[in-house]
Amino acid sequence: MDTEIPAGFEIASIGPDEFKKALELQGRVFQLPSSYFETLVLKDPLFEYENVLVAKHRGRIVSQVQVFPKVVRIGTAHAWMGGIGGVATDPEYGGKGLAMALLQGALNLMRRKGYEISLLFTGIHDFYRLLG
Numbered sequence: 001m002d003t004e005i006p007a008g009f010e011i012a013s014i015g016p017d018e019f020k021k022a023l024e025l026q027g028r029v030f031q032l033p034s035s036y037f038e039t040l041v042l043k044d045p046l047f048e049y050e051n052v053l054v055a056k057h058r059g060r061i062v063s064q065v066q067v068f069p070k071v072v073r074i075g076t077a078h079a080w081m082g083g084i085g086g087v088a089t090d091p092e093y094g095g096k097g098l099a100m101a102l103l104q105g106a107l108n109l110m111r112r113k114g115y116e117i118s119l120l121f122t123g124i125h126d127f128y129r130l131l132g
Contacts, residue, residue, distance in 0.1 A: 004097065004101070005055075005101050006096045006097055006098065006101070008057060008058075009055050009056065009057050009062075009096075009098065009101075010055070010056045010057075011053060011054070011055050011056075011101055011102060011105055012053070012054065012056070013049060013050045013051070013052060013053055013054075014049050014052045014053075014054050014061075015049055016049060018054070018061065019049065019052070020034070021060075021061045022052055022054055022061055022064050022086075023035075023037050023038050023041075025061055025062070025063075025064055025088055025090060026064065026086055026088045028090070029088035029089065029090070029091070030088065037086065041066075044068065046068070046069045046070065048069075050109075051066055051067040051068070051069065051109065052064060052065075052066045052086070053065050053066070053067075053102050053105045053106055053109070054102070055089075055093075055098040055101065055102055057093065062089065062090045062092070062093040062098065063088065063089040063090065063093060063098035063099055063102055064086060064087070064088055064089075064102065065084060065085075065086060065087045065088075065099065065102040065103055065105070065106050066084075066085050066086035066106075067082045067083070067084065067106050067109055067110060068082065068083040068084075068085055069081070069082055069083075069113070069115070070082075070083060072117065079116040079117055080113070080114065080115045080116055080117070081115060081116070081117040081118065081119055082106070082109075082110040082113070082115040082117070082118045082119070083118075083119045083120070084103065084106055084118065084119070084120040087099055087102070087103070
């Protein structure tokens with residue numbers, strides 16, 4: 001399912017200079033200090049800025065999703081897995097399809113990188129079911 005990017009918005013991976021702004025958005029949405037998310041991410045030896053996708057409106061980060069790459073063992077085989085996390089949208093921009101567009105971008109990123117498995121844990125099944 002390809003999701004249309006709403007007019008007036010830009011979707012892209014972030015760079016180191018935008019990382020703090022993405023963390024601040026997560027903190028506001030989840031009502032936790034942004035340092036909580038920064039600690040989780042920066043301790044991950046597989047973290048790459050390219051795996052943090054954001055939607056911007058007039059240069060401001062208003063939605064984000066992150067792919068957490070991991071190697072998993074299935075029996076005696078090893079496979080690359082992409083875990084979806086950090087899905088956050090500024091409530092002011094909710095309902096515009098931004099999270100859906102970012103999740104589609106994350107799925108495309110995982111396909112491009114050759115991940116064999118994607119994983120998402122959630123309690124809001126109806127929202128994610130739309131992506132299949």
